[in-house]
Amino acid sequence: xxxxxxxxxSWPKLRFTVAFLLLIIILASxxxxxxxxxxxxxxxxxxxxxxxxxDSLRVGEERLQLPDSEYRRGIAQGWFDNEHIIFLDNQxxxxxxxxxxxxxxxxxxxxxxxxxxxxxxxxxELDRQELPRIESPDLRVSAHGVLRQPYQAPFFLGGEESRxxxxxxxxxxxxxIEQLQSQLGYFLQPLILQLAPEESYGFVRQWPEPPTxxxxxxxxxxxxxxxALIGLIISVxxxxxxx
Numbered sequence: 001x002x003x004x005x006x007x008x009x010s011w012p013k014l015r016f017t018v019a020f021l022l023l024i025i026i027l028a029s030x031x032x033x034x035x036x037x038x039x040x041x042x043x044x045x046x047x048x049x050x051x052x053x054x055d056s057l058r059v060g061e062e063r064l065q066l067p068d069s070e071y072r073r074g075i076a077q078g079w080f081d082n083e084h085i086i087f088l089d090n091q092x093x094x095x096x097x098x099x100x101x102x103x104x105x106x107x108x109x110x111x112x113x114x115x116x117x118x119x120x121x122x123x124x125e126l127d128r129q130e131l132p133r134i135e136s137p138d139l140r141v142s143a144h145g146v147l148r149q150p151y152q153a154p155f156f157l158g159g160e161e162s163r164x165x166x167x168x169x170x171x172x173x174x175x176x177i178e179q180l181q182s183q184l185g186y187f188l189q190p191l192i193l194q195l196a197p198e199e200s201y202g203f204v205r206q207w208p209e210p211p212t213x214x215x216x217x218x219x220x221x222x223x224x225x226x227x228a229l230i231g232l233i234i235s236v237x238x239x240x241x242x243x
Contacts, residue, residue: 016242020235024228031224038217048210057147061113064147064189071210074147074193076115078107080136084184085169087131088151091121093204098123100151101203102175102192103136104184105143113187116150116175117143118194120203131169137201145193146207150175 051072057064059076081104088100098121106114122132151174181188197205 024231027224027228027231031221034217034221034224038214041214041217045214059115060107064191066190069147069191070149072147075142075144076105076193077142078105079140080105082136083168085134087169087171089171089173093121096123101134115189116192118192120195120205122203143193144196144199147191148194150177150192
């Protein structure tokens with residue numbers, strides 16, 4: 001028996017046992033949580049893979065459904081609105097600062113609604129106040145790419161506000177579809193079309209793979225279980241030495 005009750009509780013043994021049991025339970029629970037996260041990420045990875053090989057989605061005036069449309073291949077036909085070019089600031093490629101260039105593509109018919117197309121990365125000019133000059137097709141195009149969520153707003157410390165240039169072309173810190181719709185005067189789809197590397201126009205388009213991290217979660221789970229086992233071994237050794 002761990003404890004002997006001779007008219008009084010063996011408090012040192014009790015405290016020791018409870019402390020190590022709690023530690024082992026916590027470590028094992030963290031391992032199980034990481035396995036659960038790995039299972040969730042595996043499901044996401046499977047869904048994304050299915051979307052990436054499914055037929056291309058024809059993007060038009062009908063609003064895209066979130067999140068089902070994200071990571072699907074898409075085709076959008078129309079004309080680029082070259083008077084309203086957007087430079088997404090603070091984009092790094094191979095250690096060099098630059099921009100992602102986004103241009104609205106307005107659909108062929110209807111009310112002229114559109115979708116933002118990400119042309120890829122461009123390096124920053126030596127003079128930060130000077131934005132690069134952009135040339136894009138001025139004819140009707142069929143743009144192919146992958147549909148992605150807009151870039152989220154960053155967290156600003158100390159009440160710092162995002163810096164956004166006035167007029168066009170526009171330098172922004174993040175993409176707000178709602179604000180751009182108000183400034184442009186027409187509807188934009190809630191997703192951005194990342195231009196496919198195979199297109200003849202555009203800039204650097206080495207798009208990152210969707211983050212899933214299944215193996216990383218499994219590795220974390222193994223670490224937590226290993227720590228729980230080590231804790232169990234240490235507790236047994238210390239118990240035998242001291243009690």
